[in-house]
Amino acid sequence: MVSFHSADRTLTLKGRTELKPFIGGIFKREGKKLSLINYVFCSDEYLLQINRDFLQHDYYTDIITFGLSAPRAPIEAEVYISIDRVKDNAKTQGSTYQEELLRVIFHGALHLCGYKDKTGTQSKIMREKEDLYLKLFKK
Numbered sequence: 001m002v003s004f005h006s007a008d009r010t011l012t013l014k015g016r017t018e019l020k021p022f023i024g025g026i027f028k029r030e031g032k033k034l035s036l037i038n039y040v041f042c043s044d045e046y047l048l049q050i051n052r053d054f055l056q057h058d059y060y061t062d063i064i065t066f067g068l069s070a071p072r073a074p075i076e077a078e079v080y081i082s083i084d085r086v087k088d089n090a091k092t093q094g095s096t097y098q099e100e101l102l103r104v105i106f107h108g109a110l111h112l113c114g115y116k117d118k119t120g121t122q123s124k125i126m127r128e129k130e131d132l133y134l135k136l137f138k139k
Contacts, residue, residue, distance in 0.1 A: 035074035
């Protein structure tokens with residue numbers, strides 16, 4: 001259901017065993033059916049190439065989420081996360097690497113649940129959801 005993979009960066013992720021069912025619970029709580037989600041951790045350069053090849057964007061990003069399932073089918077997806085961006089974001093946001101990594105992991109799941117972040121209002125709702133799931137995971 002939920003798996004973690006390394007492309008060209010080794011992942012250090014505490015609580016991995018607890019995190020997998022928790023991510024599945026996000027989908028359940030949001031009223032979505034999850035079939036499979038593969039998180040792939042990589043470098044800035046690796047994700048930049050994906051951004052160029054698939055989205056025609058020529059800039060660094062921390063996450064790219066690809067929904068692979070048919071409409072109304074259980075969710076299947078790949079989520080690519082740049083470890084380099086996560087580390088930089090943690091510094092600029094005054095957060096820990098672990099917290100920022102969890103935030104981005106939850107962010108990808110929330111995108112698959114239908115949340116967007118293109119407008120200020122959408123970003124605010126997304127951030128509130130991320131904060132909620134961070135708080136619930138830490139319990």
